[in-house]
Amino acid sequence: MNHDDLDLTDPELASEAELAFEGALRPKSLQEFVGQSKVRGQLQLLLTAAQLQQRTPDHILLAGPPGLGKTTLAMIVAHEGGRPLRMSSGPAIQHAGDLAAILSSLVPGEVLFIDEIHRMARSAEEMLYLAMEDFRIDIMVGKGAGATSVPLDLAPFTLVGATTRAGLLPNPLRDRFGFTAHLEFYDRGELEQVLERAARMLGLDIDGEALAEIAGRCRGTPRIANRLLRRVRDYALVHSGGAGARADLEAVRAALELYDVDALGLDRLDRAVMTILLERFGGGPVGLNTLAVSVGEESETIEAVVEPFLVRIGLITRTPRGRVAAPAAWRHFGLAEHAPGVEQALPIDDL
Numbered sequence: 471m472n473h474d475d476l477d478l479t480d481p482e483l484a485s486e487a488e489l490a491f492e493g494a495l496r497p498k499s500l501q502e503f504v505g506q507s508k509v510r511g512q513l514q515l516l517l518t519a520a521q522l523q524q525r526t527p528d529h530i531l532l533a534g535p536p537g538l539g540k541t542t543l544a545m546i547v548a549h550e551g552g553r554p555l556r557m558s559s560g561p562a563i564q565h566a567g568d569l570a571a572i573l574s575s576l577v578p579g580e581v582l583f584i585d586e587i588h589r590m591a592r593s594a595e596e597m598l599y600l601a602m603e604d605f606r607i608d609i610m611v612g613k614g615a616g617a618t619s620v621p622l623d624l625a626p627f628t629l630v631g632a633t634t635r636a637g638l639l640p641n642p643l644r645d646r647f648g649f650t651a652h653l654e655f656y657d658r659g660e661l662e663q664v665l666e667r668a669a670r671m672l673g674l675d676i677d678g679e680a681l682a683e684i685a686g687r688c689r690g691t692p693r694i695a696n697r698l699l700r701r702v703r704d705y706a707l708v709h710s711g712g713a714g715a716r717a718d719l720e721a722v723r724a725a726l727e728l729y730d731v732d733a734l735g736l737d738r739l740d741r742a743v744m745t746i747l748l749e750r751f752g753g754g755p756v757g758l759n760t761l762a763v764s765v766g767e768e769s770e771t772i773e774a775v776v777e778p779f780l781v782r783i784g785l786i787t788r789t790p791r792g793r794v795a796a797p798a799a800w801r802h803f804g805l806a807e808h809a810p811g812v813e814q815a816l817p818i819d820d821l
């Protein structure tokens with residue numbers, strides 16, 4: 471993917487170069503993993519207990535917005551226990567047979583990571599229940615009246631599921647995870663630590679003020695922090711005439727302005743949602759589906775990717791009657807609250 475096509479603050483996008491860079495940057499142990507201290511403590515306990523009892527750790531569900539470290543944690547779970555890791559994703563498992571092929575080839579103790587587990591086919595989900603509980607699956611042989619089910623024992627494994635929408639998982643699946651970790655957006659101090667580490671690895675000489683500025687504009691998300699840092703590195707490199715990458719506050723501001731990353735780090739979609747909410751609906755309340763249709767996006771994306779961050783930074787609130795813009799939103803967009811002449815909100819479609 472070309473950098474020009476990449477929305478710098480979209481936590482779901484990643485270019486090929488970026489994926490390679492992410493791989494190099496991924497912390498390899500819980501100790502190196504920055505932030506999420508509660509989840510880290512919980513995971514450490516779960517892994518140590520399993521090690522003491524010489525068994526495979528319980529299944530783990532990682533829930534939270536994109537780019538907060540779910541894949542990284544899955545890799546750490548495997549790495550800390552010295553176990554092999556198999557990676558797959560919900561959209562790649564469209565039939566029970568796809569899952570059967572993966573499960574039946576796992577080696578004892580293997581960690582199976584399924585990203586976007588909420589997008590797996592229903593028939594596969596049902597197969598997974600039995601596999602998680604009894605390390606067994608039933609394979610259907612033949613068709614129609616002559617079909618029989620043949621049980622197949624599996625090697626004990628640990629499933630690590632990742633989802634941006636824990637609420638979409640059926641209860642029987644959710645209940646089979648021994649532990650659910652809810653990942654939170656990172657605070658500025660944590661993001662500065664992520665950035666400091668990445669800057670060292672990139673060979674970028676950057677001061678504290680400059681790091682703090684990037685930390686404030688990356689949507690509380692390490693993936694975006696690392697991405698912005700790379701653009702700042704490019705800027706610093708080019709402006710030094712290739713002499714060496716050194717960035718200060720001024721360079722960071724100039725680089726991020728060039729890439730349209732505003733002071734709060736809002737991306738195009740965030741801005742589109744906020745502008746519609748403020749200008750067309752007079753600040754709300756407005757239903758999620760109406761908002762999604764108005765910006766031409768799936769309501770799932772608005773709910774899982776856009777909204778959590780806007781709520782977290784206090785630009786919108788969720789009320790029983792719909793989404794409402796907070797006073798800070800009017801200020802950030804330089805608009806007078808409940809500006810005259812706004813269209814009347816459409817009927818509230820969903821809550």
Ligand SMILES: Nc1ncnc2c1ncn2[C@@H]1O[C@H](COP(=O)(O)OP(=O)(O)OP(=O)(O)O)[C@@H](O)[C@H]1O
Pocket residue numbers: 481482491492493495496497502503504505535536537538539540541542543585632664692693696
């Ligand atoms: N706690 C952390 N400390 C340091 N770096 C981190 C941390 N969390 C994530 N990162 C970095 O952020 C990038 C994205 O992380 P990761 O791929 O694990 O996110 P994710 O939640 O799995 O995202 P997605 O669900 O979109 O795949 C990686 O480069 C990783 O190194």
